[in-house]
Amino acid sequence: MKLLKLVPDNTNIQFLKLRVPFFVLSLVLIFGSWIAVAVNGLNFGVDFAGGQEVRMTFTQRAAAPIPSLRELVGGLGYGEPVVQEFGAPNQVSIRVRLPAGAEDTPGAATAIGDRVIAAIAAEYPDARRDGNDTVSGKVAGEFRNQAILALLAAMAAVSIYIWVRFEWQFGAGAMFALVHDVSVTVGLFAITQMEFSLQIVAAILAIIGYSLNDTIVVYDRIRENLKKYRKMPLPELLDLSVNETLARTVMTSLTLFVALIPLLIFGPPSLFGMVAAITVGLFIGTYSSIYMAGALLIWMGVTSNSFVPTESAADRQEKLAQGKL
Amino acid sequence: MLDFPLWKKLSLWAVTLAAALLALPSLASVAGLSWPAQLPDPRVNLGLDLAGGSHLLLEAKAEDVRAQRLTNMEETVRQLMRGASPRIRIGDVSTANGQLSFMLENAADIDRARGLIEPAMQGATTVREWELSVVDGQRMVLSQTEAGVNQAIDDAMDSATEVVRRRIDELGTREPTIIRQGATRIVVQVPGLQDPAGLKALLGQTAQLEFKLVDLNALPSNVEAGIAPPGSEIFPFAPGTPEQGASLAVKRLGGIRGENLTNAQAGVDQQTNRNVVNITFDGQGGAKFAKLTSENVGKPFAIILDGKVLSAPSINEPIVGGRAQISGSFTPESANTLAISLRSGALPVPLAVVEERTVGPDLGADSIRKGLIAMGIGSLAVIALMIGTYGRFGIYATVALVFNVLMLLGLMALGGFTLTLPGIAGFVITIGAAVDANVLINERIREERARGRKVVAAVETGYREASRAIWDANLTNVISGVALFAFGSGPVKGFAVVLVIGIVTSVFTGVTLTRMFVAGWLRKARPNDIVI
Numbered sequence: 107m108k109l110l111k112l113v114p115d116n117t118n119i120q121f122l123k124l125r126v127p128f129f130v131l132s133l134v135l136i137f138g139s140w141i142a143v144a145v146n147g148l149n150f151g152v153d154f155a156g157g158q159e160v161r162m163t164f165t166q167r168a169a170a171p172i173p174s175l176r177e178l179v180g181g182l183g184y185g186e187p188v189v190q191e192f193g194a195p196n197q198v199s200i201r202v203r204l205p206a207g208a209e210d211t212p213g214a215a216t217a218i219g220d221r222v223i224a225a226i227a228a229e230y231p232d233a234r235r236d237g238n239d240t241v242s243g244k245v246a247g248e249f250r251n252q253a254i255l256a257l258l259a260a261m262a263a264v265s266i267y268i269w270v271r272f273e274w275q276f277g278a279g280a281m282f283a284l285v286h287d288v289s290v291t292v293g294l295f296a297i298t299q300m301e302f303s304l305q306i307v308a309a310i311l312a313i314i315g316y317s318l319n320d321t322i323v324v325y326d327r328i329r330e331n332l333k334k335y336r337k338m339p340l341p342e343l344l345d346l347s348v349n350e351t352l353a354r355t356v357m358t359s360l361t362l363f364v365a366l367i368p369l370l371i372f373g374p375p376s377l378f379g380m381v382a383a384i385t386v387g388l389f390i391g392t393y394s395s396i397y398m399a400g401a402l403l404i405w406m407g408v409t410s411n412s413f414v415p416t417e418s419a420a421d422r423q424e425k426l427a428q429g430k431l
Numbered sequence: 432m433l434d435f436p437l438w439k440k441l442s443l444w445a446v447t448l449a450a451a452l453l454a455l456p457s458l459a460s461v462a463g464l465s466w467p468a469q470l471p472d473p474r475v476n477l478g479l480d481l482a483g484g485s486h487l488l489l490e491a492k493a494e495d496v497r498a499q500r501l502t503n504m505e506e507t508v509r510q511l512m513r514g515a516s517p518r519i520r521i522g523d524v525s526t527a528n529g530q531l532s533f534m535l536e537n538a539a540d541i542d543r544a545r546g547l548i549e550p551a552m553q554g555a556t557t558v559r560e561w562e563l564s565v566v567d568g569q570r571m572v573l574s575q576t577e578a579g580v581n582q583a584i585d586d587a588m589d590s591a592t593e594v595v596r597r598r599i600d601e602l603g604t605r606e607p608t609i610i611r612q613g614a615t616r617i618v619v620q621v622p623g624l625q626d627p628a629g630l631k632a633l634l635g636q637t638a639q640l641e642f643k644l645v646d647l648n649a650l651p652s653n654v655e656a657g658i659a660p661p662g663s664e665i666f667p668f669a670p671g672t673p674e675q676g677a678s679l680a681v682k683r684l685g686g687i688r689g690e691n692l693t694n695a696q697a698g699v700d701q702q703t704n705r706n707v708v709n710i711t712f713d714g715q716g717g718a719k720f721a722k723l724t725s726e727n728v729g730k731p732f733a734i735i736l737d738g739k740v741l742s743a744p745s746i747n748e749p750i751v752g753g754r755a756q757i758s759g760s761f762t763p764e765s766a767n768t769l770a771i772s773l774r775s776g777a778l779p780v781p782l783a784v785v786e787e788r789t790v791g792p793d794l795g796a797d798s799i800r801k802g803l804i805a806m807g808i809g810s811l812a813v814i815a816l817m818i819g820t821y822g823r824f825g826i827y828a829t830v831a832l833v834f835n836v837l838m839l840l841g842l843m844a845l846g847g848f849t850l851t852l853p854g855i856a857g858f859v860i861t862i863g864a865a866v867d868a869n870v871l872i873n874e875r876i877r878e879e880r881a882r883g884r885k886v887v888a889a890v891e892t893g894y895r896e897a898s899r900a901i902w903d904a905n906l907t908n909v910i911s912g913v914a915l916f917a918f919g920s921g922p923v924k925g926f927a928v929v930l931v932i933g934i935v936t937s938v939f940t941g942v943t944l945t946r947m948f949v950a951g952w953l954r955k956a957r958p959n960d961i962v963i
Contacts (some may be wrong), residue, residue, distance in 0.1 A: 109819065109820060109822050109962060109963070110816075110819040110820045111820070114819065115877075115881060116881075121855035132745045136914065158475070163793075163796065166664070182582075186581065210782035210798035212490055212492070212784075212785050213635075213783040213784060213785075215785075215787075216783075216784040216785075216787055219787065220628065220631075234791070234793075235626075236787075236790070236791045236793060237480075237789055237790040237791055237794050238787070238788070238789050239786075239787070239788045239789075240786065240787040240788070241784040241785075241786050242783075242784075242786060244490075244785060245488065245785045245786045249920070252918050253918065255918070256914045256915065256917065256918030257914075259914050259917075260910065260911045260914035260915075263910045263911075263914065264907045264910050264911060267906065267907055267910060268903075268907070269446045271903055277659055291449065296855060304922070304923055305853055305922070305923065307918070307923075308853055308915060308923045308926050308927075311911050311912075311914060311918070312911070312915070312926075312930065313579040313916045314911045315907065315908040315911040315912065315930070316860075316908075317866065318904065318907045318911070319867065319904040319907075322900055322903045322904045322907065323871065323900045323904060324901055326900035326903065327582060327900075330637075330896070348439075350878065351874075353874050353877070354870050354871055354874040357816075357820065357870045357874070358864070358866075358867045358870050358871075360816060360865050361813050361817070361864075361867070361870070362811035362860065362864055363814060363863070364809065364816060364863070365782065365809035365810070365812065365813050365859050365860070365862050365863030366806040366809070366859060366860070366863060367809075367812075368804075368806075368808035368812070368859075369802075369805040369806075369855075369856065369859045371805075371853075372801055372804050372808065373801050373802060373805040373856075373859075374797065374801045374802055374852060374855070376480075376798065376852055377798075377852060377853070377855070377856050380853060381854055381856055381859075382862065384856070404740060415863050
């Protein structure tokens with residue numbers, strides 16, 4: 107039986123040779139994302155902006171009357187609503203933001219939601235309400251704070267874990283890679299103006315987890331090789347480690363990718379944004395594991411000596427067996 | 432590493448099969464099959480975003496509790512001073528700045544006043560609820576302590592939760608969840624509810640019912656300008672009444688509250704053919720109501736609900752039977768809502784809906800169907816990739832993957848966790864990521880073989896060396912999963928639960944189970960070479 111080999115054996119791609127241009131590119135991506143967020147802002151969904159979103163199906167129509175809906179809901183005096191197709195041509199999502207000044211009135215969002223739904227029901231008897239989300243200004247503010255807190259806490263906690271398990275340089279490298287992943291993902295949402303909701307934050311936290319998977323696998327191999335090849339120059343050693351784990355990196359990213367794509371295409375429309383974020387984050391995370399987490403180690407001066415005290419009897423035996431001592 | 436004695440094999444299989452069996456009731460219900468009633472039935476709960484239903488977050492304002500306490504204290508102080516002998520005269524009463532302050536007309540009364548008020552300051556608990564201070568020897572200031580306010584909020588929320596529960600039970604919905612959250616919030620989850628408007632109307636009604644005499648001496652122009660005559664207060668008419676937009680002056684004291692009710696029913700008045708709510712007082716309330724009506728025959732009294740006047744009928748004759756009728760501009764629905772609210776008691780504090788999420792049952796079912804389809808296709812693609820790449824070892828990984836999904840589902844059912852829409856995404860991610868352990872191991876075995884190790888040594892080294900990275904990678908994933916869980920509201924929590932349990936099951940199936948499979952095969956076949 108001939109098996110599939112996606113990555114040939116013994117590749118020797120010099121990834122780290124291009125570390126300076128790629129590192130500059132990464133910095134550009136990070137700062138570019140921040141600028142995009144500052145300039146465009148994020149298209150906050152009701153979770154973070156407050157207001158209400160209702161999803162409706164027009165049971166007697168082939169396509170939802172989007173322009174007239176926009177006019178109808180816009181005429182209620184809560185500002186310009188966001189009306190878009192959602193799932194099928196006769197399904198829409200209608201989003202109305204909380205008007206300025208209503209953030210502190212607890213019942214304002216619910217009142218607006220009820221009026222919007224009543225107005226549509228009166229105008230279109232065939233409109234079936236599939237669901238709605240109404241979030242008051244105060245709760246939305248709490249969600250914003252919680253989201254920022256959760257992201258920072260997760261990034262700090264995993265970086266500390268890596269620092270403890272490896273060395274401080276590795277922890278710092280992982281942290282930087284995560285800042286990169288989170289920034290670029292958020293930046294993409296600022297540029298595409300896709301809706302940024304609680305689910306997207308959940309997606310980013312998942313990305314943090316999977317980006318770290320890659321980082322750890324590479325780091326683990328670097329640690330192993332640092333003990334094994336004490337004289338090898340660091341860039342070369344990193345290249346070796348990345349190449350040795352390349353087949354795994356490609357394979358794992360691919361399995362996750364082929365699992366996610368059907369969900370993106372055939373899955374529930376409410377999950378699209380979240381799954382899209384995770385899919386994109388998958389690639390960003392793999393890239394950053396090599397070019398951020400790896401390259402930074404060179405500049406932070408990791409040496410074979412970093413791990414001398416941790417060398418165990420088993421390692422010594424292995425080296426003896428290989429005739430290296 | 433590859434040594435699996437019989438006891439180890441048996442216990443691994445026992446754990447695996449037990450967890451996988453727990454998934455069967457949930458699978459049966461997805462497939463639309465009925466599960467035999469005599470068997471245990473642990474089932475994964477579906478979140479409201481999949482099952483359909485309404486999630487409401489209700490919030491009370493702490494200021495309302497503060498203000499209510501202050502008003503109560505003012506009434507108490509007035510009563511105490513009036514009841515003292517000789518009477519203690521007070522004036523310049525103010526409740527501004529969250530404090531009750533008043534002036535004693537005679538400074539010599541200060542010790543007597545203090546002696547009367549101090550016992551009233553102590554509540555049921557040992558918490559110090561009020562601070563009393565005297566300014567300039569003649570002005571007494573009562574301020575609420577933070578502990579006292581918190582205690583009051585806590586009590587109010589406890590009884591509010593109870594009232595909410597009673598009201599929802601009256602609606603007859605199935606399995607509602609009503610829990611207090613934080614200091615001032617209540618979460619209400621009602622599965623399968625199509626239209627939450629009725630529920631919101633019911634919970635939005637504080638249902639503080641008051642009967643107060645109309646102040647006939649108030650000048651209409653003053654009432655319109657919102658200036659109440661001394662001893663009176665002004666209430667607007669409720670929306671929907673013929674007098675909507677106008678206001679009414681009523682006497683502050685001498686009215687009664689609709690607290691002492693034994694029953695309330697919506698009905699139709701035989702003469703006017705209008706919707707009304709018939710209420711029945713208990714003995715104490717009935718006596719008070721009889722006294723009020725017999726002393727004021729011919730005069731109008733206002734029926735006030737939550738600070739809005741419903742109607743102001745004249746008292747035609749004393750009402751002594753303890754039964755009364757509330758008229759107002761009711762629809763059959765609003766009469767019924769009011770009747771339920773009155774039966775279940777008034778909310779001690781007004782509640783506002785600060786978050787509402789409703790999903791229709793059709794949308795939820797559609798999400799499950801689409802999620803299952805996507806999961807099926809995704810799984811097939813992953814399996815094809817694994818078998819195509821790793822051959823026999825890929826088949827082992829596939830078997831492990833199937834057990835992984837079953838165990839994940841089974842453990843969720845066992846723990847009573849809830850599967851939400853993002854949780855479905857979590858399942859798909861778990862399917863895609865669970866094989867990572869096998870990829871790491873298999874790639875390592877390939878490497879070791881390429882370096883010339885013998886089959887058994889290569890497999891052993893592969894498992895040993897890969898385990899370290901698998902362990903670190905999964906632990907950091909658990910860390911971010913915990914952050915996700917702590918951060919999340921309902922649906923996102925469901926995502927975190929699937930991810931974290933999925934990590935545990937995938938390490939078990941991906942590392943331990945496959946090692947057992949591989950070890951069994953190596954022992955039996957003793958291959959000199961492996962295709963990997």
